[in-house]
Amino acid sequence: MNQLKKLVTIIVCILPLISFSQRIKQSINTSWQFHKGDDDNANAKGYWENVNIPHTWNAEDVMDDEPGYYRGIGWYQKNIEVPKGWKDKDIYIYFEGASQVAEAFVNGTSAGTHLGGYLAFSFNITQFLHEGKNEIKVKLDNSHNPDIPPLGGDFSVYGGIYRDVYLVAVDRNHFDMDDYASNGVFISTPAVNDESAIVQVKGKVDSDRKIKVKTYIYDAEGKEIALSQSKPDKNGHFIVQIKNIKKPNLWSPENPYLYKVVNVLTDEKSGVVYDEVVNPLGFRWYHFDAEKGFYLNGKPYKIMGASRHQDFKGMGSALVDALHINDVQWLKDMGGNFLRVSHYPQDPAIMEACDRLGILTAVETPGNNQITESEGYTCNMLDMQREMIRQNYNHPSVIIWSYMNEVLIQPLYKDKMPEREKYWKNLRELAQKMEDLCRAEDPERYTMIAYHGDFDLYKRVGLIDIPKVAGWNLYQGWYGGKFEDFETFVLKHHQEFPLKPLIISEFGADSDYRLHNFKPTVFDKTQEYANLYHEAYLKTIKKYPFIAGAIVWNLVEFGNESRQEAVPHINNKGLLTTDRKPKDSYFIYKAVLAKEPFVKIGGSDWLYRAQQADQGSNTNATQPVNVYTNQKEVKLWLNGNLVGTKNANDGKVIFTCIFKNGINTLKAITNDGQEDFISINFHVIANQLKSKENIFSTLNVSLGDQRMFMDDVTNESWVPEKEYTAGGWGYIGGKIYKEDEKGDRYGSRRNILGTAYDAMYETQRVGLKAFKADVPDGLYELTLHFAELLSPEQQEKLVYNLGNNAGQKIRIGGEHSFDVSVSGLVILEDLSNDNDLIPITAYKTKTTVLVKDGKGISIDFIPKLGDAILNGLQIRRLY
Ligand code: GCB
Ligand code: CA
Structure with missing residues (x-):
């Protein structure tokens, strides 16, 4: 009893000591x-x-x-x-x-x-x-x-x-707790190779006693491999070099081996522990070569990765750590080895995950788009850079400190040359200050600025000369130009700046995962166009060793309140959606980058499809099916029948599949036994709507559109418009709405208010006379969708273009006014901008139609002022 009491007393006495440390x-x-x-x-x-x-x-x-x-x-x-x-x-x-x-x-x-x-x-x-x-x-x-x-x-x-x-x-x-929220200890590896390494630990302590600092290094198993002691100088600074690390286990994306550095602050006399700080340590060495690209641990190493913003569907930027970590895992699983942490430093959980999972990083401060020529702005830029470097200094994943992104994209002082020159000079000076700061804070790491695609401008301003690595954000074949222009551009950089290492710091194309087109066109926001874009870029990136790395914009779709387009408020360039569903583009990369054997049938996020039957058929519809794999050969089965056996080319195999109306199952198996399986609910639309082999149920048509649209809330699939054919369905007359008559882009890019189906409302047929569907007799529900696509600003522009109306009050209404009748019965009288056709606002109305005597549904559009319009139409059989 007494013994026990004694023991308890001892423990109680020791406890505060332990907790003190x-x-x-x-x-x-x-x-x-x-x-x-x-x-x-x-x-x-x-x-x-x-x-x-x-x-x-x-x-x-x-x-x-x-x-x-x-x-x-x-x-x-x-x-x-x-x-x-x-x-x-x-x-x-x-x-x-x-x-x-x-x-x-x-x-x-x-x-x-x-x-x-x-x-x-x-x-x-x-x-x-x-x-x-x-x-x-x-x-x-x-x-x-x-x-x-x-x-x-x-x-x-x-x-x-x-x-x-x-x-x-x-x-x-x-x-030190007062050094830009760092942990007061800075670890570097001044020399590393296969045989040995030197670790340097620098820091500062805040103490008025006689103290010493012990620096321990532990390996991943927790074994102590080094211990060194030092005494801070009178200002509290200490520095130790640990020179005898033999055969370091090198850190790389393939082997993200982490050591730990533990610094312990103790009382010199009593040995009481006052404080303890733990930091990660990775041994790796690297360099960029303007001709041959990037080298990691002595070997050529192509950087392939993505950028990432810090938001998530419905949460804004308020994410728990697990969601940050998952994104790094998504990148890792794709086979990526690099994260551009942009356009600003992100949660510590991101950086820790990159250390652990083996993802190299560039971290940057948010000097985006333009600068302010003020002392305050300069000061804040420099402060942020310093904070970023000190807070993230010890992460072995970091190899680049970045600052500034597309700082010349705003046409500031466009027609005022002296001011413009002055702005450029200030910009260049600020960039140089940022560069100097990086080199002073951390001479070992590289630096980067990301430029947009205006080569001559950045060259003229002198920004390409400043950082150690040039980052180019390139969108040829998206915002303008053709895919081939990408290659021309990188060659130009390499020729004009043969000594400046090059990273493609951004490239990407938007896609709304709900949109599809097997003949995609630029800016149609289909997955297929984005896939073409990524495939084309990958070819060039692979071709040239001087392209040290390429970073997809973006790993995940992200929020920008002011964006409009197919999914308003979202930048759709992600390989993953805002709630982290992979698009096919994700698998394009996985197939060429991931080492773990894998196979994935394309279109796994498109499980409700509709398509017009093949010619001469009422029940079958043919579509290409992509299979992504890093294996040699793929066999594909459709509904139990072998479609074919093919070799993969750049990670992809294309099969042609004839789908039937109803459920279809696809199964892919690779030569090494990897399998994937999907089940698609396919709605084949008969050519003869009265066909007995394929009884009519529904038809959803997006007018003025060439894409298929899947609504994954209702599971409705929409087909593009077509001209009426006897026994079938389609429009009669009119033309596709285009914002620019000469351009190849159709539809509007405005946020259509009051709907989540912007893509469907953004396209429109203008001036159509009729829409017919030769459905069998029965009772139907007909829904018509309209949206006035000419918004006030555009109408203003048109008026202005006409010249003689300048200054006149613009009438928003009156562009369109028409009646709609179904089988001769007027169901919408005088639909116009004065009533329901409100600019860029969705309007839908439904009505029941009794079809008899084999006459089908016939909808007439009778214009009164301007043209009649129609954006979408749905026919659903009730009885
Ligand atoms: C860029 C910008 C990035 C944008 C991207 C885009 O070049 O650096 O912030 O999100 O283009 O999608 O337009
Ligand atoms: Ca439409």
Whole structure:
């Protein structure tokens, strides 16, 4: 008994000692009060809303039809209880990131302010805390601020405390906690090869005692492989070099072997441990060669990867760590070896995952689109770069520090040459300052600026000369030009800057995963066009060793409130959708990059299809089917019958499949036994709608369209329009709506209000006389879809073009007015811009139609003013 008591006493005595040695980092994410707006009415009921962090106030308003989103002030508050055991400690509040100007208050006193929404910051709040309950308030402001990057760009600037918040309690004697929210210890490997390595550990301690720093290195199994001791100088600085690391296990994407460096701060005399900091360590060496590309650990190594924004469907930027980590895993599974962390530094969970999974990275500050020629802006750019480097210095995954993206894309001072030259000069000077800062902070790593495709402009301004690596964002065959122009461009760079290593820092094409066309055209937003784009680019990227790397824009679709197009508010260039469903383009890369054997039947996200029957048939429809694989050979079966056996070419096999009406199963097997299976619900539309072999049920037609559209909420499939043929269906007369009569793009690119089916409403047949469908007798429901595609701005432009109407008040209505009759009965009288045809707004109406005497459905469009229009039509058999 006595013995036990003694033991307990000993343990109780030791406990505080042990806990003293540990830094305590504890999240305080739960149960904050949030108020959108300024804090002038803090106590009113209903004023505060309960939220957990990560939180953003823009998750919803970036997606609604109202233009703009809230960029202003938001307040957070929370009461915290400080544990008694923290009495003698230094206490910090640590934010992984909050957007974008933050000021924290403790018990009513300001503890500090931080500018910029994408980097961590912390405040020492010890002096403001007292025993018991303490009130924390955080004021955030995501207003546009000319001195804070980003000034603009193709992404939403979500506001809020959207990353984790912690309290950190540490002994008064600790590693530096006031160095740009870094952990006060900086690890580098001044020399590494297969045989040996040198590790350098630098840092600073904050202490007024006689102390020493012990530096341990452990391997991945936890075995201590080195220990070194050092004594900080009078300013607290210490530096150690550990020279005798033999046969280091090298870090690479294929073998992301991580060591750990543990720095321990102890009292020189008593040996009491005050503080301890743990950092990852990876041994790797690398360099860029302008002629031969990138080398990792002495071997040529092609960088292939993607960029990634930090948002997710419905959540804005407020993501839990698991969602960040999953994205790195998606990239890894695709066979990618590189992440461009752009256009701003992201959650620590991303960087840690890149270290662990073996993904090389470039991290960049958000100097996007343009700069402000002010001292404030310059200062903030430099500060962000410094924060970024110090916070991420120890990640073995980082090989490039970037700054600036497409800074010459805005046509600023277009016709004012002296101002323009001055802007260019200031820009160049700022870039040089950023470059100098990177080289001073971290001479080992590379630097990069990403330029848009205006070669001569960047050359003239002198921006290509500044960083160690040139990043080009290239979109030939998307925003303009042809695929071949991509090759011409990189060759030009290589010729004019033979000493400047080159990375394709962006390339990509939008696709709405619901849209398909086997004869795709540029900007039609089909998956098939995006696939062609990626395949064409891949060929060139593979061909030239001097292309050190290529980075897809983008791994995931992401939010930009002001984008319109097929999916408003979303940039659709992702290989994954905003809720992380892979498109076929993802598998194009996986097939050429991934080492693990795999096979995937294309179109696995298109399980409800509709297509007009093949000529002469009422029941069969032919489609190509792609199979993606990194294996040699694929066999494909359709409904149990072998379609063929083919060798893969660049990771792909194309089969021709004849589908039947109803459920079809596809099964692919590779030579090494990898299998994939999908089941497609195929709606074959008979050529003769009265056919007994394929009884008519539904027809969904997108007018003015050449694409197929799958609505994955209702599982309805839409087919493109066609001209009427006897016994079948189709329009009579009219033409496809085009914004630019001469161009090859059809449809509008505007956000169509009041619908999620923008793509269908964006296309239109103009001036049609009739639409006929020779359906069998029965009772039908007919739905007609309209949207006035000429928006006020466009009408204004047309009027202006005519010249003589300038200055006249523009009448929005009156462009279209027409009647619609079904079998001679007027169902819509005088449909016009004065009533339901509101610019860029979806309007639909349905009616029942009794079809008898074998007459089918016949819809007539009778224009009264301008042309009649029709955007979509659905016929559904009731009885
Ligand atoms: C770019 C920009 C990026 C955009 C992308 C696009 O060049 O750097 O921010 O999202 O183009 O999709 O247009
Ligand atoms: Ca349409």
